[in-house]
Amino acid sequence: MQWNLIRIRKEHKETQSELAKLLDISTEGYRFKENGKNQFKSDEMFLIAEHYGLGISEIFLPSEYANRKQTA
Template sequence: MQYLLDSIRRSKKITQEDMAKLLNIDVRTYQNKEKGVTQFKQNEMFIIAKFFNKKIDEIFFTYKLRESRSLANGVRYMPPNKCRRI
């Protein structure tokens, strides 16, 4: 699920219907993408980031969120750029 996108969208009082219109897709398709059932296309991520005046990675690639969830489960998350091949 795109928790951060959902949070940003709700804080700006923007509906899923508004987002679907922005992306020129069906509302159900948008809902599935926000839930994580299907993935956002690259061009959709650019449109959304521009709309919210944010960088794509600030919305879609949230390592901090993943890290905090991993720590809660007792497993430390390490972003790919910090990993090394063994």
């Protein structure tokens, strides 16, 4: 899962559907990517980073870490 992205999206009070519209993909497609079932394309990562005014590395975890449960 993309834990940083989920946290940032919720902090901005945005839904998965709103981010899906930004990327011009289905809500289900977005959900699969956020949950780590599919990978974000590089252009999608750039769009999201620009949307939030952050660097890609501040939002997206490498795939080797993305599917691990975040611990406190």
